Amino acid sequence: MQAFEYKVVPAPAKGTKAKGVKSPEARFANSIEILLNEMAAEGWEFQRAELLPSEERSGLTGSTTNWRNVMVFRRAVAADQPAEAPAEDAAAPVPEFRHSEPPLTAAAGDPLAPPEATQVPGPGAAKMQADDGVEELSPVSGMTAALKKRAEQKGDGED
DSSP states (O other), X not given: OOEEEEEEEEOOOSOOOBTTBOSHHHXXXXXXXXXXXXXXXXXXXXXXXXXEEEEEEETTTEEEEEEEEEEEEEEEEOOOOOTTSOGGGOSSOOOOOSSOOOOOEEETTOTTSOTTSEEXXXXXXXXXXXXXXXXXXXXXXXXXXXXXXXXHHHHHHHO
């Protein structure tokens, strides 16, 4: 079975100017095209674009969920070779990492995902899936003075 490594990069947010590219749609398409060609030159194959939730800090104690557009790429990696096997038999070059890579993630249920990949949805997506669409309200702690006064008035009138 062939093994793959995956790379997820942010999708371009705005268009790139180029000669003969006039409309905003064409400039945006040009940005996507540039990214796809750069990644392909490095041996990465485009898989899909995803819109995923990202839970981020907001203020001192709060958090918000921001939606991020990302593009998923993959490329084949050489299967583990026995020590005595010559390097020429490798199916693909072993990737060279310049810095520590973030943990590998894959969409839940992806049949091509490596077994060591962390399955997505993560906590933010699970929370989103469990959301029933009803706005959460904070509980009222105790009766307000206005409610107490109304209760007293209503009680006085019924006696």
